[in-house]
Amino acid sequence: MNTISVLLVDDHTVVRSGLKALLGTQGDIAVVGEAASGEEALDAAHEHTPAVVLMDLAMGAGMDGIEAIKQLRQWNPKQAVIVFTTYDSDADIVRAVDAGAMGYLLKDAAPEEIFAAVRGAVQGKSVMSAPVASRLFQQLRNPDEILTPREAELLSLLTQGLSNRDLGKRLFISEATVKTHLAHIYAKLGVETRAAAIATAIRREGMR
Amino acid sequence: MNTISVLLVDDHTVVRSGLKALLGTQGDIAVVGEAASGEEALDAAHEHTPAVVLMDLAMGAGMDGIEAIKQLRQWNPKQAVIVFTTYDSDADIVRAVDAGAMGYLLKDAAPEEIFAAVRGAVQGKSVMSAPVASRLFQQLRNPDEILTPREAELLSLLTQGLSNRDLGKRLFISEATVKTHLAHIYAKLGVETRAAAIATAIRREGMR
DNA sequence: TGGTCTCTCCACCTTTTGGCTGATACCGGT
C-alpha cells in the first residue's frame, strides 16, 4: 500500500505539530509539508503535490481557507482537501463543500475519524464529523427553513430590487437593522452579495 | 364645459411662459400654477390641485421628473400627469409610464397635440407623440430585443450573482467596460440597480 | 464619405454595500 502524503494548513504551530505527531503514528500516512496561511498552502501544494490537504478554515491574515480551497482546486481539480476546523457554522460548511472540500472535520474529532477521513479522501470518499453531516443534510433538504420570519420577509422584498434604505422604510426599521438582517441572510444562503442572494432566492422557486 | 386647471413644471422660465401663453389661447384651459423643480411641483400641486400636471422630466437640481411623478401619484393616485420633454430615450419613456404618466409629449409637438393631450388626460386618455408611441409599443412587445448581444451575455452572467470584477474576468474585458455595459442595460430595462436588473431578468422567464 | 451602432476603455466622484464589533431588549425553555 502506498503511503498517503499530507499537507497541513493551520496558522497555529501547536495544532500542526499535534496533527503531525498524530498522523505520524500511522504507517501509511506521511506529512510532507506544512503551511500557516492560504498563500503558503498554495506554494506548498505546488511544491509537494500532496495527496491530501488538511486545512483549517480560519486563518489569521491574508487569504482565508475557503479561498485557498478554491484556488487549490483550480490549480488541480483532483486535489483532495479536508477541512479541519473548530467551528461548524452552517454557512462555512456549505461554502467549503461548494469550494470543493472532500471532508469536513471538527477539531475535536477522534483520531480514528481523522485517519479515516484522510484515507477516504484519496479514494474520493467524503468523510465528515457526525454533527457536520447532519447540519449539511438539513441545510440541503430545506435550505431556507433556517431563515427567521423576519429574514424571509426581508429576502422577499430584496428580490424586488429594493435598496437598504427602501427596505428600512418599508419595514419600519433602521438601515442598520436592515444590514444586520442581510448579513445573516447572506451567511445562511452561503452567498456574499445581495446580487447572489437575489438570484438564489428567486430561483429557489416560489419567490417569483 | 369646465375649464381645465393645469400646473406647469419645467426648470426653464422661457418654456413655462411659452406654454402658458399657448395654453392661454384656449378658453377651456387655465394655468393655475408653475414650478421649477420636483419639490416645488409637489407643493404647488397640493396648493392648487390642478387637473393636469405638465412636467418636464429633466430638471436641473433636486428631485427629477420621474420621482416627482411617483410622489404626485402617491399623494393623489388620480392625478393626471403629462410628460413634456425634449428627449425620447427608451428608458425614460418606460420609466415615466411606469411612474404613472398619462401622456408623453415631445417639446416639438404641435400646439393641437398639446391641447388634445391636456383634454384627453382629464378623461383618463393617454396621449403621446407619434414617435414616442411607436417606441413604447416596440419596447412592450419585445423588451429585450433591444439589448445588444454583448449586453445580453452580461445580463445572463449578472443573474449568477457575479461582481463587476468577476464579470470582467469572465468576459476578458475591463471593469470599466463592464460598468458601461451595465449602465446601458439598466437604462434599457428601466431599472437603476443591479439588484432590480437581476430580478427583472430572472423573472423575464427563460433566464433561470 | 458621413452617420450610427456596438464594443471597448478611462478618470473622477458620490452613494451604496458589506464586514466587523458591540450593545440593548424581549421571549421562551431549562
Added chain:
DNA sequence: ACCGGTATCAGCCAAAAGGTGGAGAGACCA
C-alpha cells in the same frame, strides 16, 4: 435565574457599484 434565539440599532471602515462625461476603433449602411 440564566441562556439561546430573534430583532432592534450604532459607528467605522473598506470595497463595490453607479453616475457623468469623454473617447477611439471597427462594422455597416445610406
